[in-house]
């Protein structure tokens with residue numbers, strides 16, 4: 001039996017290992033569009049800051065994949081699924097057949113139209129590739145601009161504090177997803193961000209971006225500020241990365257709609273992690289349990305169920321990234337791997 005997993009993040013890796021535990025002889029392939037070994041996404045700010053090296057951001061959970069006979073194929077971006085033929089097509093034109101499929105493609109920053117210019121000085125804050133580019137651009141003179149409403153922007157400001165004397169955080173609106181950071185915690189976090197050299201422009205917006213040569217951008221804000229910069233970090237909310245599933249027949253809303261067993265609307269296709277959307281049958285509401293710890297929990301459960309198990313997802317708000325951010329957000333020197341719940345797969 002062939003288990004195909006799209007995405008080499010914590011959900012994909014946990015699922016692959018759970019399948020292996022249940023099925024010794026199964027063929028298990030993780031296909032990821034990234035070209036680097038799986039890494040700890042939450043440590044990217046620490047890498048930019050200089051507190052973590054490339055080596056210690058590697059995901060320890062991925063180190064024994066080969067030993068467990070789990071294959072990982074890099075640079076393979078899925079572009080479509082033919083659920084009838086049980087095959088996934090990749091950007092390079094190749095196809096991969098499956099008996100059970102897991103979509104664990106995570107989420108990406110939603111880039112507003114005004115920042116969708118192709119300038120390399122405008123960088124989303126999603127992947128290892130982005131972290132490398134941000135670190136390089138941060139060494140150029142002038143302030144950096146961080147754009148986004150919530151936790152990712154805080155993390156971007158934190159990451160930039162060594163390289164930049166000035167960081168301008170354009171904080172446009174309240175986050176739509178996740179725990180709003182409010183009250184005393186919000187006040188202390190914002191103080192901390194300010195103490196680290198960031199100027200916070202609350203309720204402001206970017207209304208124009210002009211290229212001023214090869215290494216300069218001019219940002220105009222709604223409140224009338226003009227900022228000359230060579231780096232804009234797009235640290236907006238991360239939305240499920242599911243666009244490539246259009247036409248696949250899977251029910252998609254903001255994310256991929258899954259039931260309590262993480263099964264999608266199509267048989268033998270599961271979804272887990274930041275791309276999966278749950279329906280709360282009682283309240284009629286839906287939710288996406290974003291976060292590292294939840295991705296591991298969901299991946300593990302999806303893997304078990306793909307291998308024949310019948311366990312329900314008992315995700316709670318505590319699984320959310322709050323558990324990692326929480327009160328320690330203001331000064332997070334802690335390695336994610338030391339945090340309770342990590343690496344228990």
Ligand SMILES: Cc1cc2nc3c(=O)[nH]c(=O)nc-3n(C[C@H](O)[C@H](O)[C@H](O)COP(=O)(O)OP(=O)(O)OC[C@H]3O[C@@H](n4cnc5c(N)ncnc54)[C@H](O)[C@@H]3O)c2cc1C
Nearest residue numbers: 007009010011033041042078105106273274291292295321
């Ligand atoms: C800067 C930053 C800091 C964060 N800090 C924290 C934190 O402190 N605590 C916390 O809990 N969470 C944090 N998060 C969020 C956390 O990283 C995510 O919740 C978690 O990684 C989700 O895991 P996942 O496996 O669902 O998806 P991901 O980790 O996003 O992995 C999905 C993988 O699938 C790949 N992929 C996408 N599309 C395709 C495709 N079409 N074909 C093949 N592969 C594809 C992606 O490139 C990626 O490698 C942070 C995120 C960022 C960006």
